[in-house]
């Protein structure tokens with residue numbers, strides 16, 4: 001069992017990556033707040049308990065860590081040298097769940113924007129993208 005993270009290591013890792021108040025999510029929230037939109041957080045009645053929900057606009061913003069959700073960027077393509085299989089299983093499971101959640105939200109009539117952690121490196125660009133998403137009329 002030497003190739004398995006200790007419970008404590010795993011806990012630390014998970015908290016850092018998927019904590020409810022991860023920094024990327026907080027940054028996105030503050031952008032949306034600055035734009036004058038009001039939102040609800042982690043709405044448990046919706047598929048996947050989405051991070052940021054704008055009920056009146058029927059829009060959802062998901063904030064994904066690149067590593068954890070396997071973004072197609074250099075951070076998402078990192079293959080950990082140790083515990084490779086543990087991470088592979090976890091991350092692929094996440095990606096499958098992301099796809100299922102996305103479909104379920106869209107089928108229920110929600111408009112979904114996924115924001116990747118790496119996009120926060122250019123906050124002007126990301127802010128424009130979020131603004132366009134929130135201002136966009138829903139496709140009928």
Ligand SMILES: [Zn+2]
Pocket residue numbers: 066071072073074075076116117118119
């Ligand atoms: Zn990324």
